[in-house]
Amino acid sequence: MLFVQLLLGGVQNGALYALTAAGFALIFGATKVFHVAHGSAFTLAGYVFLYGWTQAWNPVLASLAAVTVAVAFGVGMERLVYRPIQRHEGSFFTVFVAAFGVSIVVQNLVGVVAGRGFASIDTPLSNASEVLPELFLADVFWVAIVVALVMFVALTLFLSRTNAGVALRALAQNPDLLRAYGLSSSRLSMLAFALGSALVAPAAILTAMTTGLNEAVGNHVMLLSMASTIVGGVGSLRGAALAGLLLGVAESVVLVFLETQWASAASFLVLFGFILFRPSGMFGAAVAR
Amino acid sequence: MIAYFSNLATLVAIFGILAVTLNFMVGYAGIFSVAHAVFFGLGAYAGAQIALTVAPDPLLACAVAALIAGVLSLCLALPALRVRGEYFVAASLGLQMVALTLFSEVKSLTGGIGGLTNIPRPQVFGVEVSVLPLALLALGLLLWAIHAMANGSFGRTLKAIRDAESAAEALGKPVAVAKALAVAFACAGAGVAGALFALHMSFVNVESFTLEQSVLVMAMMIVGGTGTLFGPLVGAVLLLSLPSALSFLTFIPPTEVGSVQQIIYGLAMTLLMVFRPAGLLGDQTKGKSQA
Numbered sequence: 001m002l003f004v005q006l007l008l009g010g011v012q013n014g015a016l017y018a019l020t021a022a023g024f025a026l027i028f029g030a031t032k033v034f035h036v037a038h039g040s041a042f043t044l045a046g047y048v049f050l051y052g053w054t055q056a057w058n059p060v061l062a063s064l065a066a067v068t069v070a071v072a073f074g075v076g077m078e079r080l081v082y083r084p085i086q087r088h089e090g091s092f093f094t095v096f097v098a099a100f101g102v103s104i105v106v107q108n109l110v111g112v113v114a115g116r117g118f119a120s121i122d123t124p125l126s127n128a129s130e131v132l133p134e135l136f137l138a139d140v141f142w143v144a145i146v147v148a149l150v151m152f153v154a155l156t157l158f159l160s161r162t163n164a165g166v167a168l169r170a171l172a173q174n175p176d177l178l179r180a181y182g183l184s185s186s187r188l189s190m191l192a193f194a195l196g197s198a199l200v201a202p203a204a205i206l207t208a209m210t211t212g213l214n215e216a217v218g219n220h221v222m223l224l225s226m227a228s229t230i231v232g233g234v235g236s237l238r239g240a241a242l243a244g245l246l247l248g249v250a251e252s253v254v255l256v257f258l259e260t261q262w263a264s265a266a267s268f269l270v271l272f273g274f275i276l277f278r279p280s281g282m283f284g285a286a287v288a289r
Numbered sequence: 290m291i292a293y294f295s296n297l298a299t300l301v302a303i304f305g306i307l308a309v310t311l312n313f314m315v316g317y318a319g320i321f322s323v324a325h326a327v328f329f330g331l332g333a334y335a336g337a338q339i340a341l342t343v344a345p346d347p348l349l350a351c352a353v354a355a356l357i358a359g360v361l362s363l364c365l366a367l368p369a370l371r372v373r374g375e376y377f378v379a380a381s382l383g384l385q386m387v388a389l390t391l392f393s394e395v396k397s398l399t400g401g402i403g404g405l406t407n408i409p410r411p412q413v414f415g416v417e418v419s420v421l422p423l424a425l426l427a428l429g430l431l432l433w434a435i436h437a438m439a440n441g442s443f444g445r446t447l448k449a450i451r452d453a454e455s456a457a458e459a460l461g462k463p464v465a466v467a468k469a470l471a472v473a474f475a476c477a478g479a480g481v482a483g484a485l486f487a488l489h490m491s492f493v494n495v496e497s498f499t500l501e502q503s504v505l506v507m508a509m510m511i512v513g514g515t516g517t518l519f520g521p522l523v524g525a526v527l528l529l530s531l532p533s534a535l536s537f538l539t540f541i542p543p544t545e546v547g548s549v550q551q552i553i554y555g556l557a558m559t560l561l562m563v564f565r566p567a568g569l570l571g572d573q574t575k576g577k578s579q580a
Binding site: 028034080081084085088092093094095096097098099100101102103104105107108109111112219223226227230261262264265268269271272275276279 | 315321367368371372374375376377378379380382383384386387390391393394500504507508511545548549551552554555556557558559560562563566
């Protein structure tokens with residue numbers, strides 16, 4: 001039963017990782033920006049929701065505020081940091097360092113403003129009940145899975161059925177041709193950042209209800225999204241989401257054999273193995289070199 | 290006051306070693322590692338164990354530390370040969386996270402979270418010496434070696450690989466060997482810095498070898514100017530003086546000084562990358578970063 005319990009816990013976390021990873025993959029795929037500050041959008045969204053909750057706002061309003069802040073952060077990064085750097089042909093390392101600087105600032109500002117250490121929300125959703133002998137599940141488990149599924153269906157529909165979505169996929173494949181057809185790649189980049197950042201908000205809210213947030217949570221989220229994107233295969237949203245789910249499950253199930261401290265090391269060993277032996281990931285076509 | 294400044298100078302020299310060796314890897318060879326603190330840590334644990342179990346001889350400690358860090362740098366060289374760009378950064382981040390777990394879990398060698406304590410003071414020929422002259426000597430030697438290499442054929446091969454790997458390979462340059470050697474040299478340098486750090490602090494624990502530390506070293510290199518000889522050293526001086534400069538600003542509550550410091554260097558990294566990507570000492574005329 002312990003195994004099933006851990007497996008279900010892993011699925012719950014994995015569903016949330018899948019959302020953040022899909023956001024990262026969407027941004028990286030469409031704009032080729034390695035958005036290291038993706039985790040900061042997660043931290044900000046989570047803490048905004050936390051603030052709204054403690055101020056007894058309507059949860060819907062608090063969630064909307066969280067989404068708004070995440071989107072504003074993503075678009076702001078694109079406009080104020082990535083765009084100016086790319087204008088003078090900065091290398092990817094320049095972009096990486098600038099984004100890392102922002103994530104350090106966000107982590108510490110949140111620490112100063114909201115206080116350090118874990119903060120979580122107690123809702124009726126997070127009370128676990130025994131569904132089977134020795135198997136505990138909280139309602140938030142179902143919420144996480146339904147939210148993740150709904151977001152994916154919506155995202156897939158958007159990318160395949162709407163003009164803007166098709167244009168985004170075109171931007172990922174051939175930005176020059178896209179511009180030749182008279183579409184604005186800069187507006188589409190903003191759209192990619194807005195959508196990708198919006199995807200982290202539900203994950204952040206649900207994390208606040210389950211494991212809780214701390215000011216450094218963004219680092220973990222960023223590393224996992226990055227790992228999932230590479231393991232899944234760059235350019236494949238489905239791959240990134242699946243890899244996020246798998247890493248979540250692996251992190252949890254590994255506890256059967258190992259102690260807690262090894263959980264994240266295990267997922268990075270997986271990443272390391274993929275980079276060494278299959279850099280194109282599970283579903284990627286192009287090799288990294 | 291003198292003790293305070295000699296402590297600061299020692300730390301500047303040690304972090305200067307870290308920054309210039311990282312710069313050799315990033316600025317000359319184009320291998321963007323964010324795992325430099327891992328090799329700093331390996332050197333520190335190796336140096337500490339030598340001082341604790343064999344003899345508090347700094348030269349022996351540095352040599353063993355350099356050897357261990359240099360050999361284990363293969364963990365970094367392998368992905369560097371396979372992939373580059375974002376993928377390599379991701380691999381080195383992964384290495385950093387795995388190594389951090391190992392540092393805190395392999396308690397027999399590293400003492401776990403508690404760390405290794407009571408490391409004896411370094412002695413040369415039975416005479417107790419301070420770490421400052423040793424660190425300055427090591428820094429000077431490394432700067433000289435980097436200068437010589439950068440202007441020699443090895444440095445030019447590395448720069449060629451950095452700028453156009455396929456072209457360098459087509460011209461018959463030994464790409465794999467050159468990359469592996471550059472990584473080994475830089476990591477061995479970080480190992481020496483680690484051994485000196487352990488001897489200087491006479492205490493090491495996993496806190497000093499985190500991702501934040503790697504990023505701090507990276508920030509030193511970038512603030513000063515990637516790909517310049519003295520830039521990283523300037524960056525080390527600036528960033529290490531920051532805490533003491535902040536302590537003069539009494540309106541910041543003491544509990545928040547650490548955060549304010551981090552916010553300042555995070556902001557500095559971002560603003561520099563946006564407005565002056567080549568760093569303070571870098572060549573601004575090129576219009577793009579050396580990195």
